[in-house]
Amino acid sequence: MKVIRSASDYDFINNNNISIVPTMGNLHDGHLELIKSAKSSNAYVVATIFINPLQFNDKNDYKNYPITIEEDLKALETSGCDLVFLPSSNILDNIKTINAPNSANILCGKSRPGHFDGVLTILNKLFQLTNPKTAYFGLKDYQQYILVKDFAAKNFPDLIINGIKTKRDINGLALSSRNIHLKEDQLKIASNIYKELTYISNHYSYASYDDLINQAITNLSDLGFNVDYLLIYDASRLNNVTKSSTEILIAIAVYLDGIRLIDNIIKKL
Ligand code: PAF
Secondary structure, eight states, X not given: OEEEOSGGGGTTOOOSOEEEEXXXXXXXXXXXXXXXXXXXXXXXXXXXXXXXXXXXXSHHHHHTOOOOXXXXXXXXXXXXXXXXXXXXXXXXXXXXXXXXXXXGGSHHHHXXXXXXXXXXXXXXXXXXXXXXXXXXXXXXXXXXXXXXXXXXXXXXXXXXXXXXXXXXXXXXXXOOGGGGGOOHHHHHHHHHHHXXXXXXXXXXXXXXXXXHHHHHHXXXXXXXXXXXXXXXXXXXXXXXXXXXXXXXXXXXXXXETTEEXXXXXXXXX
16 A cells, blocks of 8 residues: 655556545544445545545634544555555645535534535545545535535536445444544443434434424433434435425434534435
8 A cells, every 4th residue: 555645646646447535534444434345346546634624613623633644544554445645734725715505504514614615625626636536425424425426526527426324333323533532421322313313214204304303302402412403304405305305314413522423314215
C-alpha cells in the first residue's frame, strides 16, 4: 500500500479504474466495509484521510476529532487498500467553494449550517485530484449520500456513487467515529436509538406517523437523550412523505451527554 501526502505524487497513477473512499480517519469497521466493497469490484482503491475544517460548524467538535493515523494505515492495509492520500491543509488553498442546494437545509444541515457546503467543497477537490470511476460512502450519512450523488450527477457525470449499508455493533448501535467518546454505560443507552428506529420501521403507516415519532422522542428523552430531530422523509429525494411514497427514510440525530449521534433506517413500503 502506497502512502502519499501531496497531490503531485498522485500524478503518476495511471489507472482508469480508481475507486475512492474519502474519510476523515479514525477508521472503524464501517469504513473498512467501504474499502472491501471497492476492492471487490477489482478497482484500484484510494482512501483519503483529511479532517476537513470546512465542514465543522463547531470549533470544539473539530478540535476534538480523534486522530489515529497509525492505526488507520494498518487497518487500510489489511483491508486491501492500494493507496492512501493524506493531504496537508494546503489542499484548501484557493479551493472553490461549493454551495449545497436547498435540500441541505433539512435534517443535519439544519442544525449544522454550512456543513454540507464544506463536505461538497472538499469532495469536489478530491474528485478532481483523484479522478475516480467510483466513490463509496456510508448510508449512515444518508443526507450526505444523496447530496453527493446529486452533485456528482451534475458535475462528474461518469462518476458512480455507491452507498454502503450501515455497520452496527452487536446491540445495534451504528458504528461511528464519535462512539469513541462514549463510556460503557453510554454505549448501552445509545443502542436505544436503533431500537426506536426499528420500532417505527416495523409499525409505520402513513396515518401513524405523528404518534410513532412523538412516542419515540418521549422514550429517548426519558433515557437522557436530547433529540435534535427524528423525521421521516421520502428516501428517494428527501421530500415529504406522500401516500404514493415507495421508500422512506426514518432519520434521527440525538445528543447523548453532548455527543452527537446520527442513524437511520430505509424502509421499502
Ligand atoms: O463522511 C465523512 O467522513 C466526510 O463528510 C467526508 C465524506 C470524508 C468529507 O470530508
